[in-house]
Amino acid sequence: MSLFIIEGIDGSGKSTQIALLSERLQSEGFDVKTVKFPNYSDRSSEPVKMYLEGELGADPSAVNAYAVSAFYAVDRFISYKKLWEKEYASGKIILSDRYTMSNYVYQGSKLKPEDRKAYIEWLYDFEFGKMGIPQPDRTFYLDVPPDYSIRQVEKRYQGDESKKDIHEQNLDYLHRCYQAGQEVFSATGAVMIECVRNGKMLPPEAIHEMIYNHIKQVIDG
Numbered sequence: 001m002s003l004f005i006i007e008g009i010d011g012s013g014k015s016t017q018i019a020l021l022s023e024r025l026q027s028e029g030f031d032v033k034t035v036k037f038p039n040y041s042d043r044s045s046e047p048v049k050m051y052l053e054g055e056l057g058a059d060p061s062a063v064n065a066y067a068v069s070a071f072y073a074v075d076r077f078i079s080y081k082k083l084w085e086k087e088y089a090s091g092k093i094i095l096s097d098r099y100t101m102s103n104y105v106y107q108g109s110k111l112k113p114e115d116r117k118a119y120i121e122w123l124y125d126f127e128f129g130k131m132g133i134p135q136p137d138r139t140f141y142l143d144v145p146p147d148y149s150i151r152q153v154e155k156r157y158q159g160d161e162s163k164k165d166i167h168e169q170n171l172d173y174l175h176r177c178y179q180a181g182q183e184v185f186s187a188t189g190a191v192m193i194e195c196v197r198n199g200k201m202l203p204p205e206a207i208h209e210m211i212y213n214h215i216k217q218v219i220d221g
């Protein structure tokens with residue numbers, strides 16, 4: 001049973017790394033299942049979509065962090081029950097594009113710094129304790145400062161602002177999320193993957209090597 005998570009802000013390269021890892025591990029004969037959050041392909045993500053499309057307000061900071069965290073947690077629980085509980089139990093390697101800590105990055109960042117400790121205790125207890133979804137074996141945090149990740153997001157939308165969700169439209173908020181990510185991942189033992197060196201984004205393959213080597217060590221015990 002193993003569960004590996006790739007975290008990082010929008011456009012940091014999570015999906016790219018999940019694809020590279022999945023291909024590499026499968027080519028070595030491992031049984032791999034990839035999952036992604038939010039799980040837009042299921043109705044379980046409906047409340048998350050309502051939030052991201054601005055139905056609860058256009059400013060993410062004004063929408064209750066605990067309520068929104070519950071939306072994302074429910075989506076994860078349903079995905080677990082429907083898509084990967086059996087695979088996880090049978091020993092497959094589960095690779096997840098975002099997980100519980102994305103709640104901290106995007107929702108915890110809305111809270112005052114002094115309220116964040118209580119929030120994270122609540123979050124861990126809610127998702128891992130009460131709901132009982134599995135705890136990750138390792139979390140990899142793609143450290144890509146917003147000035148770089150924004151360019152990657154722009155590539156996707158090609159100037160069409162209307163397609164962006166309420167997080168992607170808000171640069172101040174993105175910067176606060178990045179800060180929250182830096183703080184929490186280094187404090188919780190995530191593996192920090194430095195993706196920008198000498199002012200340049202490393203190529204996907206170089207980032208992949210760092211993550212892959214670490215995962216191999218965990219798998220080989």
Ligand SMILES: Nc1ncnc2c1ncn2[C@@H]1O[C@H](COP(=O)(O)OP(=O)(O)OP(=O)(O)O)[C@@H](O)[C@H]1O
Binds near residue numbers: 016201
């Ligand atoms: N290391 C890299 N160097 C240059 N471009 C990259 C790198 N990694 C990913 N990209 C490109 O940047 C864009 C965003 O990458 P990707 O979709 O993997 O990010 P993401 O973290 O999954 O984003 P989102 O959170 O929005 O899903 C894609 O066009 C991808 O090809």
Ligand SMILES: [Mg+2]
Binds near residue numbers: 014097
């Ligand atoms: Mg992605």
